[in-house]
Amino acid sequence: MFGKIKRVFSKFIEKASAFLGAREKLDEILEDFKFSLIESDVAYECAEYIISSLQEEIERDNIRNKEELVRKIRELIISLFWEAGNLDIFEEAQMHKPYKIVFLGVNGVGKTTTIAKLALAYREKGYKPLMVAADTFRAGAQEQLKLHGQRTGIPVFMGKYGADPAAIAFDAIRYAENRGYDVVLIDTAGRMHTDIDLVNELKKLVRVSKPHRKILVVDALTGNDAIEQAKFFDEYIGVDGVIVTKVDAYEQGGVPLSIVYAIRKPIIMIGVGQEYKDLKPFNIDEFVNKILPGVY
Template identity: 50%
Template sequence: MFRKIREALTSFVSTLGEAVSKKELSEKEFNEIFEEFQWLLLEGDVAFEAVEILRSRLASKLVGAKVPRLGSSREYVLGVIRDTLKELLAGSTFGKDLSALIKESQKPYVIVFLGVNGVGKTTTIAKVAYKLLSDGLKPLIVAADTFRAGALEQLEIHAGRVGVPIIKGKYGADPAAVAKDGVIHAVKSRYDAVLVDTAGRMHTDRDLMEELRKVVKVVKPNLKVLVLDALVGNDAVSQARWFDEAVGVDAVILTKVDADVKGGSALSIILTLGKKILYVGVGQSYSDLLEFNPDLILNNLLSINT
């Protein structure tokens, strides 16, 4: 991934490196060079808001900067870009291994999963359950999506495949009641973690959002995790802001990152969201869930020809 952005960075570093090798860079000169870079980023599906964040940060470090006399202007520019991106990406790091967090917390540790239809929420819950189980924890899945046809069966199949028990209600049942029953069962049976699935809903559906508020109020989760599709770009940011206003979002799992060939959508979400990224989904297998690692993304972005 990030092919388009790597290509844009290669051109930007070359042009900017040549400019700063001759004299101090003026704001006007920086903006002229950045404008070409901007169009390449936009073609790579980077959102305008994310582009402006990069412009502002880079301008503050490069305008008026002096390249060390014995240094390479190209390497200097690359170093500034690397440091800037690292600062921006590091701000989205969750900061703690989820399994370690659960182990040191009061049990059961309750996680409610949020998201619109089609983002891969059901599969993601199974991936998280698989990871917790692999780390020696005892997770329980609670199917509180009693709204969408086939949702209970789909989650039950995933739970069976990863070997994690599931509690489910009937279609049309009160999701908050199902979720509460699941937590009560987890307490009695000494489960370490409860993973609550909720109905995939459009963030503009006020009735379903009110239902979600009720689920959160009843089970009082330790963590509210929003699942977002890396391929939808700006709309994912809108979804996140709406869910955050409605019930509060503690962390995000970004799915389908491996399918984002250009990389712009994923980068836009990370830079503009203002939320911690817990995991990124990079494939179809249950083990294809990686902790968000800024260095991994940075290395992908900056494996450019210098």
């Protein structure tokens, strides 16, 4: 997990700290570092930001040795995540009944699986969750959620194929209110994110169901595309937080950082496998410790 970006940072730190006094050579090292970051899925603008911030600190003579270099990089990354704020969807659920979340994302990223994982996490914390199959577009989508319902014992509100997803979400919320559900997790259709019908459908669903939060699910393995999806959904629908899936198989490492830089919204959780237990809160310190060498 995140092996590649870790190697990129380590290599840069080793090289750069040997040449802190030699500006010309250092600029060359920084330029190489920028491209290595880009190869690790760090979006171009985000890589530029990291490089220019470091250049500025070096110019101001704030980085004089390896220790200071590591500390600056660490501060830089942590502050990016902090600026995006944080979102605790478990804590928030205590304040609304039912607490409604709509899940967004293109096809195959792991929305349905993530909803099932989350529903279980809610139940473990004592909430009564309802999963809603508002994906009436793709054949098999309803059955897929139903199967998760059967495996987990968590109820699923189903719609008919071809039915209006907004109407299903609306009915599901009524149903949840009448039966005392605490949390309503609404699964939506995943299509190409640029599909204009999908955008209109999602806008309507959001207008009608008035979710407390709109959570975007992205697949880390899609790299730069995940960042484009984040920008797109944030611009057209609005995103409150992001769940990054398939991190268990993800070596590059740049996606979480780039998403936060691009849309300034928090990564709230990461998917780390196909089992129901494989969903973890995203922890900034843990992430930074994974991708950077320790402070000496």
